[in-house]
Amino acid sequence: MGLIKDRVKKVLGLFDELSLDLIIIVNDPNLQYFTGIDSG
Numbered sequence: 254m255g256l257i258k259d260r261v262k263k264v265l266g267l268f269d270e271l272s273l274d275l276i277i278i279v280n281d282p283n284l285q286y287f288t289g290i291d292s293g
Contacts (some may be wrong), residue, residue, distance in 0.1 A: 257289045 264287065267273060278284050285291055 257287070260287055 264276065268276070278287060
């Protein structure tokens with residue numbers, strides 16, 4: 254699996270593990286980490 258897909262899969266696992274309904278990514282380094290998109 255690709256690097257980004259692995260990261261997304263890990264985050265999705267946290268939804269169940271921590272009973273999350275929502276996750277908000279608010280800063281550029283985190284957005285880039287999870288999407289691979291450089292917003293700068």
